[in-house]
Amino acid sequence: MTTHILSLPICIQDIEKFSIGDKVLLSGTIYTARDAAHKKLVDLVSNGNTLPFNLADTAIFYCGPSPTPPGKVCGAIGPTTSSRMDVYTINMIERGLRLMIGKGERSPEVVETIRAYKAVYLSCLGGISALLSQSIVSCETFLWPELGAEAVFKLVVNNMPAYVSVV
Amino acid sequence: MEVRFIDDQLIYNTVYEAIKYVTYHPDPAITSLLQKALANENDELRKDVLDSLIQNIELSPRVTIPLCQDTGTLVVFVELGNCCIIKGKPIDSIINDALIKASADLYLRASIVNDPLFNRSNINNNHPAIVHTRIVEGDKLKLKIAQKGGGAENMSRIRMMLPTCTVQDVIDFVVETVAIAGAKACPPLILGIGIGGNFEQCAMMAKEALLKPIGTISSETRYAKLEHCILSAVNSTGIGAQGMGGDLTALSVQIMHAPCHIASLPVAVNIQCHAHRHIEIEI
Numbered sequence: 170m171t172t173h174i175l176s177l178p179i180c181i182q183d184i185e186k187f188s189i190g191d192k193v194l195l196s197g198t199i200y201t202a203r204d205a206a207h208k209k210l211v212d213l214v215s216n217g218n219t220l221p222f223n224l225a226d227t228a229i230f231y232c233g234p235s236p237t238p239p240g241k242v243c244g245a246i247g248p249t250t251s252s253r254m255d256v257y258t259i260n261m262i263e264r265g266l267r268l269m270i271g272k273g274e275r276s277p278e279v280v281e282t283i284r285a286y287k288a289v290y291l292s293c294l295g296g297i298s299a300l301l302s303q304s305i306v307s308c309e310t311f312l313w314p315e316l317g318a319e320a321v322f323k324l325v326v327n328n329m330p331a332y333v334s335v336v
Numbered sequence: 337m338e339v340r341f342i343d344d345q346l347i348y349n350t351v352y353e354a355i356k357y358v359t360y361h362p363d364p365a366i367t368s369l370l371q372k373a374l375a376n377e378n379d380e381l382r383k384d385v386l387d388s389l390i391q392n393i394e395l396s397p398r399v400t401i402p403l404c405q406d407t408g409t410l411v412v413f414v415e416l417g418n419c420c421i422i423k424g425k426p427i428d429s430i431i432n433d434a435l436i437k438a439s440a441d442l443y444l445r446a447s448i449v450n451d452p453l454f455n456r457s458n459i460n461n462n463h464p465a466i467v468h469t470r471i472v473e474g475d476k477l478k479l480k481i482a483q484k485g486g487g488a489e490n491m492s493r494i495r496m497m498l499p500t501c502t503v504q505d506v507i508d509f510v511v512e513t514v515a516i517a518g519a520k521a522c523p524p525l526i527l528g529i530g531i532g533g534n535f536e537q538c539a540m541m542a543k544e545a546l547l548k549p550i551g552t553i554s555s556e557t558r559y560a561k562l563e564h565c566i567l568s569a570v571n572s573t574g575i576g577a578q579g580m581g582g583d584l585t586a587l588s589v590q591i592m593h594a595p596c597h598i599a600s601l602p603v604a605v606n607i608q609c610h611a612h613r614h615i616e617i618e619i
Contacts, residue, residue, distance in 0.1 A: 170380040190381050190580070205456075235405050235445035244443055245405035250487050250520045272487075273520035273579065294385060294578050295487065295522035296611035297392035299360075299401040317458045318405075318445045330388070332381070332580070 174328075178226040179268050184289050187333045193291055194328040199228040199270070200311060203249055205319040207257040209312075214264060221312065224265035230293075231271035233318035234308060243308035245298035246324075248272040251290070255279045262286050270331055283335045291331035304329040337419045340475040342619060344424030347477070350617055351412075351434035354481045358613035359407060359442055360397040363526075365550035366612055367393050369587045373524075373577070382582045389577070389610055404611040406485040407444040410435050410465035413544055417474035432463040439463075447486065468540060480547040482614035488525070491517035494539050494604040501601055503562065506531065507569050513605045514570045514586065519579025522609035525586045526550065527566070530604040531559075533594040538602035541592035546606050547614050550588045563589045577610075 170192055175183055177197025187193070200222060202210060214220060231251050235244035251271030258269065259282045267288040272295045275283070283290055293301065304326050312321035367390060374386040396403045412431055416422075425433070438444065439462040448463065449456040472478075493513045497505065510529060517525070528546030530538040554560040567589045576582035587610065596602065 170384065192381070192384065233405065233445060233447075235402060235407065236443045238400070238443040241401070245402040245407075245445065247405045249406070250490070252520060272522065274518050292519070292578070294388050296404040296485075296609050297388050298403060298405045299396035299399055300388055300392040302399070302401045303395070317460065318447065319458075 177228065177268075179228070179289070181287055184267070184287055184336060187289055187336045189333050189336060191333045193331050193333060195228070195270075195291070195331060196327050196329070197227070197325070199230050199324050199326060201230045201232040201234065201322040201324065203231060203233045203319045204253055205316050206313065206321045207254050211257050211260055214260070220264075224261060225267055228268035228270055229261065229266060230324065231269070234322055235318065237308060243302055243305040243324075246301045246305055246308075247298040248293040248295055251275060258282070262288055275335055280335050289333060290335035292334040293329075293331045301329065337475055339419055339421055340417070341421050341423050342477055344422055344430050346619060347422065347427070347430045348434045350619060351431050351479065351481065352438050354479070354615050354617055355410065355435060355438040355483070356442060358481065358483050358615050359402045359444065360400065361613070362393060362403060362610070363550045363612045363614060366587065366610060369550070370524075370610070373584045377582065379582060382577060382580050385578050385580050402442075402444065403613065404485060404609070405445055406447060406487065407462070408447060408483040408485040409489070410462065411482045411484050411543065412465055412467045413480040413547060414467060414469040415472045415478040416469060417476045418471050419475040420477055422477075427469060428465075428467045431465050431467055435463050435465050436461040477619040479617045479619070480544070480614065481617070482547055485609055485611065488517075488521040488607045488609040491521040492542070492604070492606045494535070494602065496535065497601040497603050499599060499601045506562075506603055507566055509603055510566050510605050511569050511573060513607070514575065515573055517607055518575060521607045522611070523575055523579065523586065524577050524584045524610050526608040526612050527570070527586055527589045528606040528608065529566070529589065529591045530602070530606075531591060531593040532596040533602060534596065534600065535602060537594060538604040539606070541594060542604035542606035545590040545592040546608050547616070548590050549616070550612070552590060554591050556593075559591045559593055563591050
């Protein structure tokens with residue numbers, strides 16, 4: 170198992186080094202989005218608006234964190250099932266997204282698009298929130314706080330562990 | 337037997353403490369099963385995965401961050417002795433009051449929406465719990481409490497099989513269910529299986545089977561053997577812990593069965609992830 174140290178933004182040279190099953194320790198600024206946030210993000214761009222962050226520079230983490238308790242950097246952090254986001258993913262990749270983080274398999278269409286655009290999908294382990302929380306440097310609500318855990322959170326991560334699943 | 341009164345405050349405190357406990361502790365058998373698997377694993381990637389799962393279990397209570405961000409739907413099986421009277425509020429209200437308070441105090445993720453289809457606005461306090469109450473003989477109150485995450489629940493299935501189906505057909509249905517779940521349900525899994533009854537009883541048995549302590553074997557030899565067969569079959573799928581391959585797709589298979597109609601053979605598979613958070617308490 171090869172371990173890669175990856176600092177965002179990701180570049181094509183990084184992706185070319187990846188093989189399925191490699192471990193990645195990810196550092197940089199990433200954004201969470203689950204089902205409801207994906208719907209709103211795609212609605213935004215479909216209506217001709219620009220996204221408030223550059224998809225190519227960051228990663229989308231399929232995650233709904235628990236609230237941050239006082240005195241802590243973040244609450245419980247972990248991936249949700251990626252396949253629920255498959256209906257939105259191709260659109261996001263076409264608009265520049267190159268790095269996705271979640272858990273579980275992707276649809277054949279998404280896998281094909283990831284490969285065609287030289288993007289990468291990383292799997293994060295599910296059910297290890299306490300451990301993952303140790304790699305979070307900061308966590309703030311970024312868009313649509315009314316969505317609660319389904320809002321878009323801006324996370325700064327340091328050596329967050331994940332595994333190459335589709336490349 | 338004399339009538340016994342139980343104060344609602346005692347139940348409230350017990351449920352509150354139970355939620356607090358399961359938020360940071362899985363079934364006690366999980367750690368030892370994962371450690372055993374780790375000791376037998378040679379693949380570097382799978383060792384890394386198992387080691388992370390074990391580290392998380394050790395870390396969670398220490399840093400008071402939940403085992404999993406999805407603290408789920410609270411499911412409670414209540415067995416109320418027929419000689420017990422609860423003073424004060426009804427049992428569902430007591431459980432929901434404790435759940436609302438625990439969700440706020442422990443900063444649990446709000447995971448329950450108001451309406452499934454027309455208005456998916458978050459209720460913001462995780463109620464209502466799903467409570468199943470049964471009256472049993474005696475003067476005790478038994479509570480089986482679980483935090484059930486959405487990912488694994490989504491991959492659960494029920495099938496009204498033909499009464500002429502064979503044991504192998506049942507095994508195949510379970511294996512197919514686990515294969516469809518893949519890595520989405522966060523393996524290594526615990527499988528609660530209901531066989532027989534009718535549509536809703538079968539699903540209820542599958543859930544209740546999950547809430548038996550890991551290691552509980554069916555008291556009927558044929559079903560105990562079937563549990564063993566299904567575990568072997570599921571662990572031969574090659575899905576493995578977190579979908580990373582290998583032979584650790586499930587940690588335990590637990591079956592409950594009941595009489596059923598001559599026309600029916602219902603089979604329900606309730607899938608649980610490795611963060612198997614449940615506890616049984618008697619008051």
